Amino acid sequence: MGKTLLQKVWDRHTVRMLPTGQTQVFIGLHLIHEVTTPQAFDVLRARGWRVARPGRTFATVDHIVPTADRTRPFLDLLAEDMATALERNCRDFGIRLAGLDDERQGIVHVIGPELGLTQPGMTIACGDSHTSTHGAFGAVAFGIGTSQVRDVLASQCLAIEPLKVRRIRITGSLPAGVYAKDVALTIIHRLGVGGGVGHAYEYAGDTIERMSMDERMTICNMSIEGGARVGYVNPDETTVEYLRGRPFAPSGDAFERARAWWTASASDPDAIYDDDVEMKADEMTPVVTWGVNPGQSIGVGEAIPSGAEPGSDAEAVAAALEYMQLEAGRPIAGLRVDVAFIGSCTNARLSDLREAARIVRGRRVAPHVKALVVPGSAAVKRAAEGEGLDETFRAAGFEWRAAGCSMCLGMNPDKLQGAQVCAASSNRNFKGRQGSPTGRTLLMSPAMVAAAAVAGEVTDVRALVD
Numbered sequence: 001m002g003k004t005l006l007q008k009v010w011d012r013h014t015v016r017m018l019p020t021g022q023t024q025v026f027i028g029l030h031l032i033h034e035v036t037t038p039q040a041f042d043v044l045r046a047r048g049w050r051v052a053r054p055g056r057t058f059a060t061v062d063h064i065v066p067t068a069d070r071t072r073p074f075l076d077l078l079a080e081d082m083a084t085a086l087e088r089n090c091r092d093f094g095i096r097l098a099g100l101d102d103e104r105q106g107i108v109h110v111i112g113p114e115l116g117l118t119q120p121g122m123t124i125a126c127g128d129s130h131t132s133t134h135g136a137f138g139a140v141a142f143g144i145g146t147s148q149v150r151d152v153l154a155s156q157c158l159a160i161e162p163l164k165v166r167r168i169r170i171t172g173s174l175p176a177g178v179y180a181k182d183v184a185l186t187i188i189h190r191l192g193v194g195g196g197v198g199h200a201y202e203y204a205g206d207t208i209e210r211m212s213m214d215e216r217m218t219i220c221n222m223s224i225e226g227g228a229r230v231g232y233v234n235p236d237e238t239t240v241e242y243l244r245g246r247p248f249a250p251s252g253d254a255f256e257r258a259r260a261w262w263t264a265s266a267s268d269p270d271a272i273y274d275d276d277v278e279m280k281a282d283e284m285t286p287v288v289t290w291g292v293n294p295g296q297s298i299g300v301g302e303a304i305p306s307g308a309e310p311g312s313d314a315e316a317v318a319a320a321l322e323y324m325q326l327e328a329g330r331p332i333a334g335l336r337v338d339v340a341f342i343g344s345c346t347n348a349r350l351s352d353l354r355e356a357a358r359i360v361r362g363r364r365v366a367p368h369v370k371a372l373v374v375p376g377s378a379a380v381k382r383a384a385e386g387e388g389l390d391e392t393f394r395a396a397g398f399e400w401r402a403a404g405c406s407m408c409l410g411m412n413p414d415k416l417q418g419a420q421v422c423a424a425s426s427n428r429n430f431k432g433r434q435g436s437p438t439g440r441t442l443l444m445s446p447a448m449v450a451a452a453a454v455a456g457e458v459t460d461v462r463a464l465v466d
């Protein structure tokens, strides 16, 4: 009987079964950043422990970094403390750091792949929920908490519950103006924000197979928003070619040996799945969230639900509508937005910025909208500037910033004010997520954010694409 990629990677990395029923799994790559590591390093120091595998650990700063003025010390002393602690910890424990002035700096889930640290068949852990992003390469990648960060630093292992595998096959062609983000939001809407609990999501089907690595990363990134512990795509030639020549990818003969091993990690054709779901890409539309979790979404041409719809949770809908100050039954298109944010580890890669720039080129941001583009990494920023995308955005009235998480979670100075409505290319629309306790987030694709910025309201990007 064939095996899924999850089973193969799990088996190869199993150290032992624990009495708890969990598996102790060896972690091939530990990515760390400034927010979830200070206490973990404090424990190591207090107990006189070393980092078990510093060579398998890589650090960057992303969550708290200012994206406008990065002068040190930061005005926010808590942010400055976190950055300083990470620098000291990396120095003391011998860990490589892509710090603020490093040309490799960026959001941890953007730089891992672009540096070639992320590779197929690996186990990866990081103290951030959206570590599932790395599954796009056929890695099994876990978002972990601070106590688990401590465990991985100290032992390079993680105790994990066994997972079921749900294959989600997406078939057919995406219509123009419908993107990987819309696929991710559609999956979460249909299967629910808790639908993936206890599962790994394997994304398959010809739509996924035709996708670029950037698109696959967007889909895998959102796995956690559907409750899945991990999400992955089987490695193929697209994966291999993406990795060729990356700084930390193997080279020469080693690359060819790695290629064979990487592609052999893919699920076998006769693998058995715990669940199988199929969705048709050609029926998908641009999606916008109206509520306070990524599953509360509708197509851009639809009206905001009332909670009376079959299968709907009326209480949750009423609570979300109250927080969002929205009226049931009104079309989502035409809803005024105050802020447009293109950024985050979901959608701030070069291809995202290219697509958004295509929408804003020759247009102007609506006068009442504050619009900003925050590239996912310093490398994305340089590449975008090399193509003149920064000029396109600036000419349209966007602010062009330095790399970081920024308004995805508002741990830096980029925060919503009061109950502002933000069209965002990020991944979470939880209450207060963007730095204001009453801020309102509408998740959508970067092209839809660009369209909302110029229209000043939620609008159907399909009217603006060629």
Ligand code: SF4
Pocket (backbone or CB within 6 Å): 062, 063, 107, 108, 109, 128, 129, 130, 344, 345, 346, 404, 405, 408, 409, 426, 427
């Ligand atoms: S962009 Fe948002 S989701 Fe991604 S790593 Fe940063 S804070 Fe986490």
